[in-house]
Amino acid sequence: DTAVSQTPKYLVTQMGNDKSIKCEQNLGHDTMYWYKQDSKKFLKIMFSYNNKELIINETVPNRFSPKSPDKAHLNLHINSLELGDSAVYFCASSRTRGRANYGYTFGSGTRLTVV
Amino acid sequence: GDSVTQMEGPVTLSEEAFLTINCTYTATGYPSLFWYVQYPGEGLQLLLKATKADDKGSNKGFEATYRKETTSFHLEKGSVQVSDSAVYFCALNSGGSNYKLTFGKGTLLTVNP
Numbered sequence: 001d002t003a004v005s006q007t008p009k010y011l012v013t014q015m016g017n018d019k020s021i022k023c024e025q026n027l028g029h030d031t032m033y034w035y036k037q038d039s040k041k042f043l044k045i046m047f048s049y050n051n052k053e054l055i056i057n058e059t060v061p062n063r064f065s066p067k068s069p070d071k072a073h074l075n076l077h078i079n080s081l082e083l084g085d086s087a088v089y090f091c092a093s094s095r096t097r098g099r100a101n102y103g104y105t106f107g108s109g110t111r112l113t114v115v
Numbered sequence: 116g117d118s119v120t121q122m123e124g125p126v127t128l129s130e131e132a133f134l135t136i137n138c139t140y141t142a143t144g145y146p147s148l149f150w151y152v153q154y155p156g157e158g159l160q161l162l163l164k165a166t167k168a169d170d171k172g173s174n175k176g177f178e179a180t181y182r183k184e185t186t187s188f189h190l191e192k193g194s195v196q197v198s199d200s201a202v203y204f205c206a207l208n209s210g211g212s213n214y215k216l217t218f219g220k221g222t223l224l225t226v227n228p
Contacts, residue, residue: 004158031214041153041202041221048214056215090158096214103149104216106158 003027006091006107013081014115021076021110023091031055031096032074033104034066037088049074050096081114088112117142121205121219128195128226136190136222138179138205146209148172148181148188149216153202162190162203195226 004025013019025032033056034046047066048056054066063079074091088111092104122137140146147166151159163172168183177192188205205219 041223043159043204043218043221045215050214092159094214103147103161103164104151104159106151106160108158 003105004091004093004107006089006110008110009108010111010113012113012115015081015083017081018077018079019081019112020078021089021091021112023074023076023107025072025091025093025105027093027095027105029093029095029105030071031094032068032071033092033094034074034076035090035092037090037109039087043090047074047076078112081112083114086112086114117146117207117209117215117217119205119207119217119219121203121222124202124221125223125225128224130197130226130228131194132226134190134192134195134199134224136203136205136224138188138190138219140186140188140205140207142186142207142209142217144209145183146207148179149206149208150177150179150188150190151204151206151218153204153221155201159204195224197226197228200224200226 031050033048049068052068065077068074088109091107094104095102118141149164150162152162153159163174165172165181171180179190202221204221206216
């Protein structure tokens with residue numbers, strides 16, 4: 001039943017490790033996103049894929065690499081984790097038509113803690 | 116570029132009080148406007164939206180009217196409940212090919228019994 005599901009929900013790892021966060025949506029949406037929420041709740045877009053094509057790649061360290069194997073999945077791989085990567089990462093999806101966006105559906109988030 | 120400015124929080128109210136959270140925006144063209152709510156430990160949920168000037172979005176007793184002349188989309192509720200305690204985000208999408216939502220910084224609302 002879950003519309004946008006992320007795994008894992010919590011991730012605690014040491015500096016320098018490589019980790020992945022997975023996201024799947026069953027809404028039939030054509031666009032998926034990764035957002036980072038910092039400790040002050042500020043949300044910043046990282047990446048967006050539309051029909052498996054990368055359309056947003058904000059100023060994000062190249063240690064972060066998204067992968068979209070199909071329209072329903074958007075994974076985030078992070079190399080050489082740093083303390084500053086600690087945050088909550090949200091996946092989202094949306095239905096779009098032309099230039100219109102009908103609003104996002106968010107996953108419940110992955111809380112990443114780098115120690 | 117696009118931007119959203121929300122009133123600074125936190126906002127603390129007693130149950131049944133009237134709520135207003137101000138939101139103003141800067142955008143090119145005619146953006147769609149949204150309010151999202153984030154309950155503790157959860158993701159964001161779409162609360163309401165408006166896609167053109169003078170539209171009123173409403174849901175769960177919350178309302179917001181798209182005011183083009185004042186570039187505003189203030190969130191209101193006549194009588195808040197303890198269960199409304201959450202962080203509220205105003206957001207916009209100005210169209211274009213990237214479908215990006217630009218969020219305000221969020222306003223923490225705490226409702227006391």
